[in-house]
Amino acid sequence: MKAALFKEKDAPLLVTEVPKPLPGKGQVLIKLHAAALNHRDLWIQREQASPSANGIILGSDGSGVIEDVGEDVEEEIIGQEVVINPSIGWGKNPTVQADAFKILGFPDSGTFSEHIVIARKQVVEKPEHLSFEEAAATPLSALTAYRALFTKARLRPGEKVLITGVGGGAALWALQMAASFQAKVFVTSGHDTKIQKAISVGALAGHNYKQDDWAEQLKKNAGGFDVIVDTAGGRHFASLLDLVVPGGRIVNFGRTAGNIEDLSTRSLYWKQVSIFGTTMGTEDEFLSMLDFVHKHKIKPVIDKIFTLGEVNEAFRHMEEGRQFGKIVLKI
Ligand SMILES: NC(=O)c1ccc[n+]([C@@H]2O[C@H](COP(=O)([O-])OP(=O)(O)OC[C@H]3O[C@@H](n4cnc5c(N)ncnc54)[C@H](OP(=O)(O)O)[C@@H]3O)[C@@H](O)[C@H]2O)c1
Incomplete structure (x- = not known):
């Protein structure tokens, strides 16, 4: 089968x-129809060494059809259209x-491949309103956004929410869910x-963080925010303490802009x-997330959709930050 192997740091x-x-x-055994990129896959290529001399297959997100099952797995699920919980x-x-927690795609092989073998319990039926490409664009980023908004920030309808760096796959999921x-x-x-x-x-509405x-403009136009979801960190994070209302909640799950600098301790307390x-x-949040996505038909x-053979081009596209939404590989 064809697969995209990560063998060497900083190499295609x-x-x-x-x-x-x-x-x-x-x-x-799943015949994969689509996989999706996450910023994590880029961090791995820039920061990690391959855990195996033969290389590993990157990729956390995938959807496809069950082609075969091992011992102790019900045969009736062969042919089912599924999405993988990473x-x-x-x-x-x-x-x-x-x-012992791991994210699919590193250090164990993942979804940038024509097939994958994975534990039965990681596999859930694909929401019927989603195509294979849309289903592959869902698991990692939607799960993270769901936990950020609902488990952590305990978002309530009618509240005012700020999502930073909205062009990213996870940020966009947070926008659509909220x-x-x-x-x-x-x-x-x-x-x-x-x-x-x-x-x-x-x-x-929105403002350009550049x-x-x-x-200041955002505060003038929108007032304070009950909930802020941030995937960037970096020096702008300090401004989020000005933008959040007293008693408000800020959730972070990314470091695209680096470490947080100069946070006002006084504002915090x-x-x-x-x-x-x-x-x-x-696992429960993964199932709740899929229910939410299905219920709201999100x-x-x-x-952009690339082929598996164009995977390095797809990563260049992500690195240049040109994307609005998920970058998908059709397999
Ligand atoms: N902890 C977790 O479980 C988890 C899960 C998912 C993602 N993440 C992290 O979340 C981040 C985003 O991941 P992703 O896969 O959604 O990446 P992505 O699709 O590559 O998106 C990255 C986005 O970051 C935004 N950005 C860049 N510089 C920024 C800045 N200075 N201030 C605000 N936003 C900035 C950009 O938004 P604009 O183009 O709109 O400027 C860009 O689209 C990554 O750091 C990733 O590792 C973590």
Whole structure:
């Protein structure tokens, strides 16, 4: 089967033939129809060494059809259209993942491949309103956005929400979910065109964080925010403490702009702000997220579809930050 192998730090992925795996006990073999990129895959290529000399297959998000099952797995699911939960081994504590927790696609092989073998319990029926490409654009980023908004920030309908860096796949999921939940959503982006696109999928307004006075302008136009979802960190994070209302909640799950700088300790305690970190989610949250997406008939925004053979081009597109929404590989 064809797969995209990560063998060497900072080198392009190698698209090559590798042996097709066989499902073992409790596992299923999936013929993948689509996979999606996450910023995580870029961090891995820039920061990690391959855990195996033969390379590993990257990719956390995938959808496809069950082609075969191993021992102890019901044969009736052969032929089922499925989506993969990339959150593996969360453990018993819903508050935080166990030490053994892993995200599909590193250090174990993932979805940038024609087939994958994975534990039966990681596989859920594909929501019928989603195509394979849309389903592949869902798991990692939608799960993280869902936990951020609902488990951590405990968003209530009618609240005012700010999503930073809305062009990103996870940020856009947060926008679509919050808007479907009757929240009033504002956004920031480094591109005016992306702000306009965000308005077309449910945001009320937005400001360009590349302008020096973006935070002042945003506060003037929108007032304070009950909930802020941030995937960037960096020096702009300090402004979020000015933008959140007293008693408000800020959730972060990304570091696209680097480490947080110069946070006002006084604002933090005097405004009684809650800052949450979050990562991925539990199995229950994955199922609740899919229910939510199905109930509200949300379709992820797909920026561009590449083929598996074009995977390095797809990553260049992500690195240049040109995307609005998910970047998908059709397999
Ligand atoms: N912890 C977790 O479980 C988890 C899960 C999902 C994602 N993440 C993290 O979340 C981040 C986004 O991931 P993704 O897959 O959605 O990436 P992505 O699709 O590549 O999006 C990255 C986005 O970051 C935004 N950005 C860049 N610089 C920014 C800045 N200075 N201020 C605000 N926004 C900025 C950009 O938005 P504009 O183009 O609109 O400017 C860009 O579209 C990454 O850091 C990733 O590692 C973490």
